[in-house]
Amino acid sequence: MTRTPFSGLGKPEPLKYKYKGFWxxxxNEAHRLIYQVADEEILIAKCRFHYD
Structure with missing residues (x-):
């Protein structure tokens, strides 16, 4: 993910509305990783429930 934060495994997609600017x-089937890329850092916002 550090090499290609906007492509690759896990079907990365940009989010809208409340999570605009996040990906x-x-x-797995039920859980998502919600993150934001800032400069050369990846900031993890959520890593379990999708839109919880």
Whole structure:
């Protein structure tokens, strides 16, 4: 994910509305990783429930 935060495994997709500026990536069928890329850092916002 550090090399390609906007592509690759987990079907990364940009989020809208409340999470604009964040990206979602699948962990498994039920859970997602919600993150934001700032400069050269990846900030993890959520890593379990999708839109909880």
């Amino acid at each position: 979602s990536r699948r962990i």
